[in-house]
Amino acid sequence: MPAFDSPPSEAASYSRPSASQAAADAIPVLIDDTYHIFHLSTPPNTVHHPPRLRSSWSRLRSKDLVSWMRDPLPVLSPSSSESAPDADGAWTGSAVLGPDGTLHIFYTGYNLSQGGKQAILHARSSDQHGTSFNADSEPIRIISPPLNLAAFEDIDFRDAYVFFNEEAGQYWMLVATRLSSGPHWTRGCIALLTSADLEEWSVEPAPLYAPNDMMCPECPELFTLPNGKWYLVYSRFSAPNPGTVYRIADSPRGPFRTPRDGSGGRFDARRWYAAKSCQKAGDSSKRIFFGWIADFNEKDSRWLWGGSLAAPRQVSARVDGSLEISPVEEVLHNKFSLLEGNENNRVAEELNLRSIGQTLATYLPILQKSVQSYVLEFSVSHHDALSFGVLLRTDDDLRGHRIRFEPAADGSYAVSLLTDLPPLDDFWADQYELYLPKNVDGPELARHSSVRLEETIRLVVENDTMELFVGGKSISYRIPPRLNSSETKELGFFVEDGTFQPKQIRLYYKKHGRLGN
Known part of the structure; x- marks a missing residue:
């Protein structure tokens, strides 16, 4: 691993990249008992869209969730070319170990000159710890029939979550998107793409999840726990039940049901957002979640995109299959x-x-x-x-x-x-x-x-x-x-x-x- 600069303060070491920058959309991955927490960082001293959302990827690392080290430079930054897919922001995605044993990043490129179109891009590292990354200049290669892709909008097509599905023997990619037809305000859905090698992707013609009750399901992820249940997690910025929510299924293909927990499957509330997780080191029965608490702009009394990373939280399953969330004890004990x-x-x-x-x-x-x-x-x-x-x-x-x-x-x-x-x-x-x-x-x-x-x-x-x-x-x-x-x-x-x-x-x-x- 490269050497790291010592952070100037506790606030800068974990919750925010600097006093003038906000953090958003954590992308955690556990590699050899080391937590790698990628997250989006806003440009300094920005407030509203579009300048604030011209984000880069930052990274934190820890072995114990208590002591963190921050990379001195961004892992990914927007392209300097106005025509590039990521000219106006390197947005949310995921990090995964590929079949070659190296770390791969799939992220969303955002380009205002193309009407805000979003594209999924691929960056590769030469080792499993992601010492450095080289990003492809073109979006991922999709080989499925055009009709499959036509089932979804091309403006909202983002927030790729990639993992190896051992049951299916292939890589799965979940994409936050919208159906190309149907009620305008409620056709948000999650598309499923599959691949054998992370290089060529097939889009399934039907969505993995389409509840007909939201604008767009942001920052999705899918995982299973030792109880055999599959959990689909995503964030919703519109009612009902805005915030990070989860759904339960007996199969990775669903159907995904809303837990009857009095909160619509919501972990928290509107202001703890875009939370994603990785397995807890040494304990496959638990997940560690990372979300952010939004900034508030006093000048115009508006809530902003991005804020401070909240302390890590632990999630585990109850006997009935529902999930419960709690603080990570060692973090509270240390702080x-x-x-x-x-x-x-x-x-x-x-x-x-x-x-x-x-x-x-x-x-x-x-x-x-x-x-x-x-x-x-x-x-x-x-x-x-x-x-x-x-x-x-x-x-x-x-x-x-x-x-x-x-x-x-x-x-x-x-x-x-x-x-x-x-x-x-x-x-x-x-x-x-x-x-x-x-x-x-x-x-x-x-x-x-x-x-x-x-x-x-x-x-x-x-x-x-x-x-x-x-x-x-x-x-x-x-x-x-x-x-x-x-x-x-x-x-x-x-x-x-x-x-x-x-x-x-x-x-x-x-x-x-x-x-x-």
């Missing part, structure tokens, strides 16, 4: 003080919040000014409330964000992330002269239903990002800054009309910062 046994981490063994007929809030003694990164852990001892939960960066008027737990009749819970001041109908807005943006997220930013609270609840906050892990689900979000930040309280609990007893409440602050209260 925070979870293993130090510091008595100051204990906030309380149990709190008793009681409020009949109204809402009550209480705040935790966290360091408001000096601590911006921490883990909150707690479990639920007892409650008889209409709802209860966590307050995050709220003021005395309870303006801010809250994580709400609403009990259901079957003993499960709906878990949602809420923001303050929902947009008003125009009549009321006129009355109060309160005109708020009507964001697609609305006051309820994310929701999971049918969640069990049998395990410890974890809230991981790092500066302006939050990641909640509860009952095998997660909710991630980037918290926009508030004008009255000096008046906000960092963390607390609330109860609505009843009692709520959180127990074993712990706060773990980031290592090398200030510990304890």
Whole structure:
């Protein structure tokens, strides 16, 4: 392997390539117990399309998911030729070991001069670790009849995911695309291409997956686990259930069914996006997922493509075949003080919040000014409330964000992330002269239903990002800054009309910062 420059900071070492660049669309592959995490990087100081999406491929490497090294130069960059298929961006794809034992990359080329047409390109390395790559100047060679390819659009034809299907004895390529006919807004599908050698590809005439409920399924992948089930994972930027989702089948050809998990097969929510995975080193029963949390542009109040890579997450199968997601323990242990046994981490063994007929809030003694990164852990001892939960960066008027737990009749819970001041109908807005943006997220930013609270609840906050892990689900979000930040309280609990007893409440602050209260 080549030598690496030492990263200037922790933020630059993993979550972003630099302070002026965003990360997006992770492409992980495990080679000899080394995690190679390719990801897209935006050009410096870009905000919106098209400049921001003229992306390059960057790479991180690690053996333990804790210590990362970043390649000093991009692995792939857009072509300098205006007529090249990748003139305006080297977009998402995949990395795979070929039959020759070397690492191959298949990626999407984007060209604005051709109406935004996308093409799948092939880059080759001389060794299995991808020391350097040489990209072909032309798209992959497709040898199937033209009629097969005509079943799909040629504008959205991207995000190739390539793997060797041992059952079929051939390489499979999944392509995010759209049917060439049908309802315009819902003909997103996944095409299947096959190859014996990664050089010539045949397009199957029928899609592998076409649910007739989305614009385009981005960043797909397909894998099997030791339980014999096959899992199709992709990301959807439109409702219902936007974010990274999964489907289950008994065969790699489907049919792929939506798990009945109360979230439409969604791992997280809209803001943890384009997550893809590789096998966990030494454990074929688990997958390690990498996704990104979107940036928010304060100047025009718009969410952006790309952001910060979230910490790696572990996914495994339950007995019923559904998947559950959790933080990677060794990552949290390294970053925070979870293993130090510091008595100051204990906030309380149990709190008793009681409020009949109204809402009550209480705040935790966290360091408001000096601590911006921490883990909150707690479990639920007892409650008889209409709802209860966590307050995050709220003021005395309870303006801010809250994580709400609403009990259901079957003993499960709906878990949602809420923001303050929902947009008003125009009549009321006129009355109060309160005109708020009507964001697609609305006051309820994310929701999971049918969640069990049998395990410890974890809230991981790092500066302006939050990641909640509860009952095998997660909710991630980037918290926009508030004008009255000096008046906000960092963390607390609330109860609505009843009692709520959180127990074993712990706060773990980031290592090398200030510990304890």
